[in-house]
Amino acid sequence: MAEREQDLSIGQVAERTGLSVHALRFYEQEGVMFGPVRRGPGGRRVYGEQDVGWLNLCVVLRGSGMPLPEIRRYTELARQGPGTERDRLALLLRHREAVDAQMEQLRRCREIVDHKVRVYEDALDGAAALAEADAAGPARPGLGRSA
Amino acid sequence: MAEREQDLSIGQVAERTGLSVHALRFYEQEGVMFGPVRRGPGGRRVYGEQDVGWLNLCVVLRGSGMPLPEIRRYTELARQGPGTERDRLALLLRHREAVDAQMEQLRRCREIVDHKVRVYEDALDGAAALAEADAAGPARPGLGRSA
DNA sequence: GCTTGATCTCGAGTCGACTCGAACTCCTAG
DNA sequence: CTAGGAGTTCGAGTCGACTCGAGATCAAGC
Structure with a gap:
């Protein structure tokens, strides 16, 4: 064979x-x-x-x-x-919507995380600048609980 | 109180x-x-x-x-x-990357699904057009196994 | 012949994130 | 006074998708 x-x-x-x-x-x-x-x-x-x-x-x-x-x-x-194409298409369309929903959720999350990242980076930059200027500045508070 | x-x-x-x-x-x-x-x-x-x-x-x-x-x-x-900002930032950055990776994976998947959707839609349209013209055309084959 | 490594079947174990149920306590409305 | 609804703790159960392990078999190289 x-x-x-x-x-x-x-x-x-x-x-x-x-x-x-x-x-x-x-x-x-x-x-x-x-x-x-x-x-x-x-x-x-x-x-x-x-x-x-x-x-x-x-x-x-x-x-x-x-x-x-x-x-x-x-x-x-x-x-x-043959004969099941419509069902297959429907299934794929449903999945595509699910994928779109996931992407949208991730997009929203990414924005929030991104915002927090910027806040932390600014704060750390600020603290660094302060430390440079003042040589003893503690990190700025207020980065805790609030979203 | x-x-x-x-x-x-x-x-x-x-x-x-x-x-x-x-x-x-x-x-x-x-x-x-x-x-x-x-x-x-x-x-x-x-x-x-x-x-x-x-x-x-x-x-x-x-x-x-x-x-x-x-x-x-x-x-x-x-x-x-205060004092843990760097660690928090690092954690958020890592997560942002994970989110980006997920989005990229979903994007690739969406493209593939989208392509299959178009193939099926074309095939069904073609079959419909055929049925209109011929009144007895069976669905086009070749939509099975290949990706 | 013997070892090594890939494969086989089958059933059990794992992991994460909840979810559920039992038995109990409270507060409020009728 | 009692019934209902929301809360409490605790431990067990569920679900999906694998993952793992035991014990057997097989093919190739030394």
Whole structure:
């Protein structure tokens, strides 16, 4: 049997996807592989480039907060093939909105943190300048509790 | 004792912060309150506006992925008052970087999802147009496995 | 033949952040 | 006086996503 050029062991797939070997088996069990994973001699898993591609998509979706059950649903729809495009699109649109919401939340947080950073930097600069001028100025108070 | 205008019950604080009553007690126990929470008659917690402000900051930090132990560390530094500004600033800078990294990851993910959305929309539009023209065109294949 | 390292299955353990429930105390309204 | 609702403490339970470990198997190199 011609062993295809692209055949990969679970370890190689782990390297290429950034997932652990354990996680790969776990994902398979959770039904997020596109199709059944081929097995080589000795029952070892054999992956193709397609599997790697699918897994990398899964990694992206996970990395943006999609829970595994939802990824499984998407996988099932894709597996069913033609006729499920509308559902797949709807799922992706929902996820895109979730991603947008996350980005918005992060943006707001970043602004607040940024503001605090500036306040601290100004205060420390001020204190440094004071120390330079006065050689004994204690740090300015009032940076504590208030947001 | 003059009951201050701003005194709030745990339930009111829950409303104002979006945290649950349970979570508020949990946060207190985890040491992320700025100071010890006052107690009213019958041992009930009494919060002031300052507490709400601090909690809202905690909510923002949590919402951007800062783990509770790190929030506790920040709280301890703030509690110690003057002299810890440099450490607080360093902590905030680190967190800002973490936030930036998250945003970057989300941005990349969003692009990928967006691309897939466009592909599906085009395909569905095409199918719709086909159906209009041909009245029997099946959905275009090739939307399955490839990323 | 023997060791080494990767793989296999299966079940259990971990971690973070809450969440829940039980049993009790209070205050207020009717 | 009593019923309801909000509060208290404490410990246990939950959830998601892995992670880990034990014990067995397999392929290659010395």
